[in-house]
Amino acid sequence: MASTAYTRPSKPPGPVGDRRQPRLAKELGRIEPKKLGIGLVAGCCLALLTYISFARLFAIYSPVFESTSLVMKNAPPASMTVPGTDAVPVQQKIEVDDEKDLAKEPEQVEPKEPGFPEETKTEDKEEEPFQKDEKEEEAVVAAKPDGGETPTPEAKMTCDENAVDEGFPYARPSVCELTGDVRISPTEKTMYLVNPSSAGPFDENGEKKIRPYARKDTFLLPGVVEVTIKSVPSGAAAPECGRRHSVPAVVFSTAGYTDNFFHDNTDVLIPLFLSASHHAGEVQLLITNYKPWWVNKFAPLLKKLSNYEVINFDKEEAVHCFPGGQLGLYRDRDLIIGPHPTRNPRNLTMVDYNRFLRRAYGLPRDVPAVLGEKTGTRPKMLMIERKGTRKLLNLHAVRELCEQLGFDVTVAEAGAGDVRGFAGKVNAADVLLAVHGAGMTNQIFLPTGGVLVQIVPWGKMDWMATNFYGQPARDMQLRYVEYYVSEEETTLKDKYPRDHYVFKDPMAIHAQGWPGIAEIIMKQDVVVNMTRFKPFLLQALDQLQD
Numbered sequence: 001m002a003s004t005a006y007t008r009p010s011k012p013p014g015p016v017g018d019r020r021q022p023r024l025a026k027e028l029g030r031i032e033p034k035k036l037g038i039g040l041v042a043g044c045c046l047a048l049l050t051y052i053s054f055a056r057l058f059a060i061y062s063p064v065f066e067s068t069s070l071v072m073k074n075a076p077p078a079s080m081t082v083p084g085t086d087a088v089p090v091q092q093k094i095e096v097d098d099e100k101d102l103a104k105e106p107e108q109v110e111p112k113e114p115g116f117p118e119e120t121k122t123e124d125k126e127e128e129p130f131q132k133d134e135k136e137e138e139a140v141v142a143a144k145p146d147g148g149e150t151p152t153p154e155a156k157m158t159c160d161e162n163a164v165d166e167g168f169p170y171a172r173p174s175v176c177e178l179t180g181d182v183r184i185s186p187t188e189k190t191m192y193l194v195n196p197s198s199a200g201p202f203d204e205n206g207e208k209k210i211r212p213y214a215r216k217d218t219f220l221l222p223g224v225v226e227v228t229i230k231s232v233p234s235g236a237a238a239p240e241c242g243r244r245h246s247v248p249a250v251v252f253s254t255a256g257y258t259d260n261f262f263h264d265n266t267d268v269l270i271p272l273f274l275s276a277s278h279h280a281g282e283v284q285l286l287i288t289n290y291k292p293w294w295v296n297k298f299a300p301l302l303k304k305l306s307n308y309e310v311i312n313f314d315k316e317e318a319v320h321c322f323p324g325g326q327l328g329l330y331r332d333r334d335l336i337i338g339p340h341p342t343r344n345p346r347n348l349t350m351v352d353y354n355r356f357l358r359r360a361y362g363l364p365r366d367v368p369a370v371l372g373e374k375t376g377t378r379p380k381m382l383m384i385e386r387k388g389t390r391k392l393l394n395l396h397a398v399r400e401l402c403e404q405l406g407f408d409v410t411v412a413e414a415g416a417g418d419v420r421g422f423a424g425k426v427n428a429a430d431v432l433l434a435v436h437g438a439g440m441t442n443q444i445f446l447p448t449g450g451v452l453v454q455i456v457p458w459g460k461m462d463w464m465a466t467n468f469y470g471q472p473a474r475d476m477q478l479r480y481v482e483y484y485v486s487e488e489e490t491t492l493k494d495k496y497p498r499d500h501y502v503f504k505d506p507m508a509i510h511a512q513g514w515p516g517i518a519e520i521i522m523k524q525d526v527v528v529n530m531t532r533f534k535p536f537l538l539q540a541l542d543q544l545q546d
């Protein structure tokens, strides 16, 4: 919890104009190396320390503080935005919520149809369910060595389990890929692999167990349904197929921090895109810790990824057979898809994900507006308003300034469950402006080349600002402007004297671990100084014209 390594004092944030944060050495290649000065090298050690200890902190708690009161919550959300009681540490809450939800879930679950009304055309693609008798079963198995008409591919399993991303311990969840005769028995929470050679990374019982939530987080994983892959020597040793599929299966969980839009994306949707989009819809999704409202909420994306109705792994009774499958999902850092030879062999990027989202939601704009006298087009800005914590108290004045500078401004609150509606508003904008928070995740809907403006509250929030939103913006080929508020621009100045460590040594807040961050940093509001802020808006304008 408290990040003990993280006690070193540091410089308070300097003047914003000439601010350029030291970054981790390994990140350097990705951030315009030419522009980085020598000072960077000096800052490196401190940055590394900060980096690792933050990562430890976030390996335990969600990086998106709004979600903490919702951890492990399975109930349908009131909305995507979160009430003001957001920053409560959740250590104790988990058992309670978990228990409650386990009891409650079955009644809430809609029987079978997770609300895919239009999705009937693909139904007939699925093979008819049928009951096979023993002889047919043997015939299929026997056909294999003779190279029958539909030979089962040779059994094989590979797992990616021990990979490490130093700064982001949660970014390398376990994944196993299987080919061959794969039989999934949801009631037993087991995937059988008919594997005559018994080769593969199995334990002494011929098993491999994984909790398939795409965030390797020791705090969360106990709440994720554990699925067993079992190696069996022959088809006779596996359950009979109730239903055969000609496409591979992907089994994953929607437990954990889902319902927070940041985590919906980082922990499920982006991993799913990374793991399954290459099947071009010819893949069967099976979801554990199944949340019907979640499946409904993201139905347009799930339908784009799979031509078949999602199977509720928690309730399904039939044994489903596949020519292959995957347990767990690959992922990378937050809102980032980096290159990797085995976890991302198709070289997908966040730009691909953005395009996928636009297609799924029917968002029209791939690039921002062309500005200029000729077109007479004004740049459109969407300001995300927060109503709980980290409010922009002088939002109206900021809006006026933006309009004076030529922006056509819309103000909206992220959330309200209507993903497509809000996605449309973001996609219509050229510039997205917001105070640090989960709503900034909506940058995924901006046209490529658009601008993200992040207002970063007081308290040495560089790591969070950069890793949760700034670096992802670059990864999405957005332009990125960050504005760090000064101590004059935070409501913390009404709570703490100026000689308090909150101002003199903000790193001391982080040294307290979660409680300090939640109680002090996350609960401030900001009042932006227009004189100071204006150049950043001009910068956003400039970048649109580049």
Ligand SMILES: *[C@@H]1O[C@H](CO)[C@@H](O)[C@H](O)[C@H]1NC(C)=O
Binding pocket: 345, 346, 347
């Ligand atoms: C992905 O990138 C690597 C390295 O640049 C390249 O060798 C490989 O062919 C690429 N794969 C695909 C599917 O484009």
Ligand SMILES: *[C@@H]1O[C@H](CO)[C@@H](O)[C@H](O)[C@H]1NC(C)=O
Binding pocket: 488, 529, 530, 531, 532
């Ligand atoms: C706003 O910022 C300007 C430029 O940094 C500074 O001169 C001015 O004193 C600030 N105003 C307030 C009210 O702090």
